[in-house]
Structure formats: structure tokens, C-alpha cells
Amino acid sequence: GEGEKASREGAIFRDVVWIKEFPKSGFETTWYSADWGYTHDNTVLVRTGYSRPKLLTCDIMVCEPTRTPQITYDLFDKAFQKEAERRKSEGEKNFDEFWICCDSADAYMGENWVEELNNIAYQQGKNYNFFKISKGSISARVDLMKMFELRFVEHDRLKKEVINYTYLKINDISTNQPDPNSRFCDCLDAIGYGVWQSAHGLL
Numbered sequence: 001g002e003g004e005k006a007s008r009e010g011a012i013f014r015d016v017v018w019i020k021e022f023p024k025s026g027f028e029t030t031w032y033s034a035d036w037g038y039t040h041d042n043t044v045l046v047r048t049g050y051s052r053p054k055l056l057t058c059d060i061m062v063c064e065p066t067r068t069p070q071i072t073y074d075l076f077d078k079a080f081q082k083e084a085e086r087r088k089s090e091g092e093k094n095f096d097e098f099w100i101c102c103d104s105a106d107a108y109m110g111e112n113w114v115e116e117l118n119n120i121a122y123q124q125g126k127n128y129n130f131f132k133i134s135k136g137s138i139s140a141r142v143d144l145m146k147m148f149e150l151r152f153v154e155h156d157r158l159k160k161e162v163i164n165y166t167y168l169k170i171n172d173i174s175t176n177q178p179d180p181n182s183r184f185c186d187c188l189d190a191i192g193y194g195v196w197q198s199a200h201g202l203l
Contacts, residue, residue, distance in 0.1 A: 033194030068114035141192035
């Protein structure tokens, strides 16, 4: 739109449409996915709504460094409580049950985050189910995402990533491989895990 920064040359997601907020209804299915950032990078929780024939609407629910599973859980719990209200008003039966597909590299400071988050949820009587994804290669996830129309809810960090996440260059020539060392993919990885887990059968 007006005044948007131009994407860098070789930017991968050029055709994203930006919207102001996540629609309250109208999705055939909604899924949730997470990428761990620990102390230095952003831990990201994202919700993705699917509408026929091939529209994905993605919204960043949490995006900040989280040092421990408990800090992570508290942020996720707050987001899920709000989301449960939306789902309840949609008439969903199991509105407070969440399945969250997560980055499988979850060991940090001697703790396995997926296991820890499930333990905390169980102790608190919440029906939150965190599970690890077998996540495919980066380029396979990106290729699958690009088969859909992508609609992203405006978010500063996500905008920065869309502008700066590029294909790898070798000797100044762009390849068709996403840059594996990019610093601009916390949100996009979280989105990609959810798409890889849930979207294969939708095309």
C-alpha cells in the first residue's frame, strides 16, 4: 500500500495482501503453530485460517523472546483464552481445545519445551496440546506456502520479514532456495510449520 517499504531484490513473499485484523468468522478450519526463539530470537505463535479455494489468513498472536517454558505458556495462554472466545461465538463445540504444531528443535537450557508446555497445560487443567512437527525442508515449506493466496494481518515484525526474507544468492546470482541463514524468518517459519502440518490436503 501507500508508503510501504519496497521489498528487497529476491524477496520471496511478494504477493502478500495485508489486512487490518483477523476476521471473526468465515474460515473452514483454523490451525495454530509455533516457532521457538528462546532468549535472543522471537518465540512466535500464529493462527492461520483457511478459506476455499486456497486462501490462508495468518495472524501473529505472540512474538517476543521467551526465556522459559513458563513465560511462553503464560503468553500463549492469554492468546488462547481470547481465541477461545472467538471460537465460542462461532458456535464451535470444542472451542477451548487447541492443538499447536511446534518447531521440533525444542531443547534449550536442559528443558524440552514441548513436553514442559504440555505439563503446565495439564497442571492448569487446560486442553492445550503441543506437538512436534516433522518439518520438511525450508524450500519445501516455502513452496507449499506460495501455492496459496496469503493474507497477513498487519504486524511490524512480520512486515519486516516479508520485506527482507530473500532467496539465497550464490556469486550474486539468485537461487530458488530460501536463505537458510536469514535473520528474517521467525514469524514466517512459524506460519510455515502450520502450513506444512495442515495444508497438504487442501490444494
